[in-house]
Amino acid sequence: MKLTTKKGRRIILSKNLLVEDAAGKMETLVDSLRNLSPARVRSSSFDEPVSENDGQISSWIALHPSALDMFDKIMSDAEGKQIIMFLDYDGTLSQIIEDHDNAYVTDEMREVLKEVALNFKTAIISGRDTDKVQSFVKLTGIYYAGSHGLDIKGPTNIDQSDQEVMLQPANDYLPMIDEVVNILKEKTRSVPGATVEHNKFCLTVHFRRVDEKGWTPLAEQVKSVLNDYPKLRMTEGRKVLELRPSIKWDKGKALEFLLNSFGIEESKDVLPVYIGDDRTDEDAFKVLRERGQGLGIVVSETPKETNASYSLRDPSQVKEFLKRLVKWKKQTLGEESDE
Numbered sequence: 055m056k057l058t059t060k061k062g063r064r065i066i067l068s069k070n071l072l073v074e075d076a077a078g079k080m081e082t083l084v085d086s087l088r089n090l091s092p093a094r095v096r097s098s099s100f101d102e103p104v105s106e107n108d109g110q111i112s113s114w115i116a117l118h119p120s121a122l123d124m125f126d127k128i129m130s131d132a133e134g135k136q137i138i139m140f141l142d143y144d145g146t147l148s149q150i151i152e153d154h155d156n157a158y159v160t161d162e163m164r165e166v167l168k169e170v171a172l173n174f175k176t177a178i179i180s181g182r183d184t185d186k187v188q189s190f191v192k193l194t195g196i197y198y199a200g201s202h203g204l205d206i207k208g209p210t211n212i213d214q215s216d217q218e219v220m221l222q223p224a225n226d227y228l229p230m231i232d233e234v235v236n237i238l239k240e241k242t243r244s245v246p247g248a249t250v251e252h253n254k255f256c257l258t259v260h261f262r263r264v265d266e267k268g269w270t271p272l273a274e275q276v277k278s279v280l281n282d283y284p285k286l287r288m289t290e291g292r293k294v295l296e297l298r299p300s301i302k303w304d305k306g307k308a309l310e311f312l313l314n315s316f317g318i319e320e321s322k323d324v325l326p327v328y329i330g331d332d333r334t335d336e337d338a339f340k341v342l343r344e345r346g347q348g349l350g351i352v353v354s355e356t357p358k359e360t361n362a363s364y365s366l367r368d369p370s371q372v373k374e375f376l377k378r379l380v381k382w383k384k385q386t387l388g389e390e391s392d393e
């Protein structure tokens with residue numbers, strides 16, 4: 055039996071639950087989860103490759119150069135343009151850790167983000183519940199698009215510290231998501247390490263703390279629930295399976311909606327920059343690539359299929375990039391006021 059998920063990705067219900075990878079090859083769902091969050095590569099860096107994967111890493115880096123190494127070029131391309139920052143949360147602003155409820159940003163990252171938001175229009179686009187991301191980031195003056203863009207809030211004009219709902223295109227799904235969260239919590243209760251996270255308009259089943267031997271049965275449990283809810287679709291992330299409304303909405307659409315609501319969708323004088331690490335961020339990279347406008351920066355320690363143009367290794371490099379961006383902006387403003 056075949057099911058179709060996100061943008062035509064195929065799931066074949068067989069003993070091993072086959073899915074189609076980003077390049078169109080079939081792989082087991084469990085391999086897919088493993089590949090989406092590979093173990094950290096400690097012995098080699100993209101700058102100084104020393105491992106046996108050197109060849110692979112350097113050809114990937116040639117295609118997706120480091121945004122830090124290319125900083126001056128990126129800024130010279132940005133000259134005269136309004137930069138708009140779009141940032142993913144987990145794995146981009148915060149480190150990937152085992153306990154998803156404790157994946158806070160560091161104080162240093164928060165300070166940098168505060169400066170970014172003061173100098174550029176900034177949005178954080180996450181799979182998490184909007185209120186949860188906001189409670190982790192604790193900054194005002196930022197646009198927050200949680201539930202993979204299904205819940206978009208932004209600062210009100212009157213009071214920058216207040217947030218108002220800008221778009222919630224899947225309101226009708228709320229009771230269904232509540233129901234499925236409860237069913238999955240009950241079903242997975244006996245699987246050591248498995249947790250189900252309610253992300254308001256979608257939900258996440260976490261595999262990270264489950265022994266790999268238990269991944270296939272857990273994935274089967276999720277699939278069997280999905281079969282009873284044809285109005286939901288399944289996507290994969292970093293050691294997670296997620297169920298969300300099967301409406302045509304994703305992080306790419308959220309990015310376009312925000313550009314539109316800023317009144318600059320058509321403007322050529324705008325440079326949207328999107329930084330993200332997960333497969334769901336590819337929808338946003340793809341939008342930028344297809345528009346031929348803006349920069350996608352993938353956060354990854356290992357080569358992977360991506361529509362992004364540049365790369366950064368991890369959240370600490372993201373922080374470094376954001377710091378340099380703020381410094382560049384302040385210098386530019388200083389030069390302008392000297393003229």
Ligand SMILES: O=P(O)(O)OC[C@H]1O[C@H](O[C@H]2O[C@H](CO)[C@@H](O)[C@H](O)[C@H]2O)[C@H](O)[C@@H](O)[C@@H]1O
Nearest residue numbers: 143144150151152154157180181258262292294
């Ligand atoms: O769109 P994002 O902001 O990247 O959110 C995607 C999912 O991120 C979280 O899970 C990931 O981070 C956890 C904490 O580091 C980690 O334990 C998990 O394995 C990762 O997949 C979040 O918990 C999910 O709800 C988000 O959908």
